[in-house]
Amino acid sequence: MLDQIADVGRDPRRGGYSRHGYDKPELELRHWFVEQAVERGLDVETDRNGNLWAWWGERGDNALVTGSHLDSVPGGGAFDGPLGVTSSLQAVDLLQAKGFQPQRPFAITVFAEEEGGRFGVACLGSRLLTGAIDARKALNLKDPDGVTLAESMKAAGYDPDLVGRDERALRRIGQFVELHVEQGRGLTVPVGVASSILAHGRWRFTFSGEGNHAGATLVEDRRDPMLPASHLVLAARRAARGGGRATVGRIVPNPGGTNVIASTVDVWLDARDSDDARTRAMVAEISEAARRAAEEEGCELRITEESYGDTVHFDAALRDDIAGALGGVPALPTGAGHDAGILAAHVPTAMLFVRNPTGVSHAPEEFAEQADVDEGVQALAATIEHLGS
Numbered sequence: 001m002l003d004q005i006a007d008v009g010r011d012p013r014r015g016g017y018s019r020h021g022y023d024k025p026e027l028e029l030r031h032w033f034v035e036q037a038v039e040r041g042l043d044v045e046t047d048r049n050g051n052l053w054a055w056w057g058e059r060g061d062n063a064l065v066t067g068s069h070l071d072s073v074p075g076g077g078a079f080d081g082p083l084g085v086t087s088s089l090q091a092v093d094l095l096q097a098k099g100f101q102p103q104r105p106f107a108i109t110v111f112a113e114e115e116g117g118r119f120g121v122a123c124l125g126s127r128l129l130t131g132a133i134d135a136r137k138a139l140n141l142k143d144p145d146g147v148t149l150a151e152s153m154k155a156a157g158y159d160p161d162l163v164g165r166d167e168r169a170l171r172r173i174g175q176f177v178e179l180h181v182e183q184g185r186g187l188t189v190p191v192g193v194a195s196s197i198l199a200h201g202r203w204r205f206t207f208s209g210e211g212n213h214a215g216a217t218l219v220e221d222r223r224d225p226m227l228p229a230s231h232l233v234l235a236a237r238r239a240a241r242g243g244g245r246a247t248v249g250r251i252v253p254n255p256g257g258t259n260v261i262a263s264t265v266d267v268w269l270d271a272r273d274s275d276d277a278r279t280r281a282m283v284a285e286i287s288e289a290a291r292r293a294a295e296e297e298g299c300e301l302r303i304t305e306e307s308y309g310d311t312v313h314f315d316a317a318l319r320d321d322i323a324g325a326l327g328g329v330p331a332l333p334t335g336a337g338h339d340a341g342i343l344a345a346h347v348p349t350a351m352l353f354v355r356n357p358t359g360v361s362h363a364p365e366e367f368a369e370q371a372d373v374d375e376g377v378q379a380l381a382a383t384i385e386h387l388g389s
């Protein structure tokens with residue numbers, strides 16, 4: 001089923017896929033999902049925050065909800081997100097073929113901008129739904145071209161003035177189960193369940209110095225923001241100890257000319273660890289190193305926390321109930337954030353992982369064997385039957 005969308009949003013420059021909130025490829029994927037859902041007799045609606053809901057039968061409270069996201073990181077793989085959506089649709093196929101009828105409201109959801117690949121905040125659709133992000137702040141988020149979330153939602157035909165915590169949508173979710181490709185090498189069997197998600201956040205460091213000529217400016221006359229930016233990258237690696245993970249994957253010098261000393265440099269830090277205190281301590285250490293380096297080079301530094309989520313412990317009863325219904329599958333932690341992690345603060349949520357033999361994710365090498373994908377669909381169908389009867 002993933003082959004049906006294999007050509008949507010390919011990124012020839014980066015490799016892999018670039019499908020971001022409300023951009024052309026992602027809108028094409030939304031359209032594809034609606035078609036697939038309607039083909040299965042599901043009723044599709046879009047909530048006030050741009051999330052899609054495909055209902056099997058009556059809408060209602062305390063629904064069993066499954067689903068994931070369709071957007072990707074820049075140059076991402078084919079499975080992160082879409083596998084959860086295709087597996088949900090195929091699980092409905094299996095259940096409909098055997099004449100199963102849900103005994104409670106059931107929906108497949110597709111959450112908006114889970115990767116934050118365009119507007120910089122991960123799990124934007126589920127954060128808006130739960131009120132975990134202020135609607136005004138979200139609507140003013142800008143993409144790299146300066147287009148706001150409000151403008152892009154409007155262009156896609158949504159009314160940005162409706163954006164905000166959605167009590168009715170939340171009340172409708174009784175339990176949420178997200179199937180996702182595993183993003184590490186923890187699985188030795190085709191399917192597992194999630195136990196926890198690392199605490200994680202994103203911080204933006206803006207170093208400001210003096211733009212100047214690369215040839216005509218003596219080194220002693222420089223205030224080059226690229227220097228403290230480089231210190232930040234190395235400080236992140238030094239601070240990531242004992243299981244902590246600090247990553248700089250994105251540096252944007254302005255103006256970015258080969259023969260130009262940058263006037264400002266933006267650096268984004270992704271930091272994660274097993275709990276809030278360790279994550280905060282790691283970021284504090286990195287920030288201190290960045291401040292010292294900025295001072296040495298006569299540069300200013302502004303640090304902005306762009307998103308943060310504490311450690312998620314999935315509902316143990318639901319996790320064990322599902323693992324049991326699947327004949328006993330392993331439970332494993334994950335370092336990757338998910339919409340299920342945002343919803344976990346509000347409703348019982350669980351995740352099913354499908355083995356990824358490469359252990360690579362957020363890159364074109366991300367992979368899952370067809371046999372394991374099929375096992376995942378069977379497991380999701382069994383879970384829906386178990387919880388939805």
Ligand code: HGY
Pocket residue numbers: 114115122123335336337338
């Ligand atoms: O960044 C993450 O962990 C997730 O893929 N959004």
Ligand code: MN
Pocket residue numbers: 073080115336362
């Ligand atoms: Mn991801």
Ligand code: MN
Pocket residue numbers: 069080081114180337338
């Ligand atoms: Mn994902």
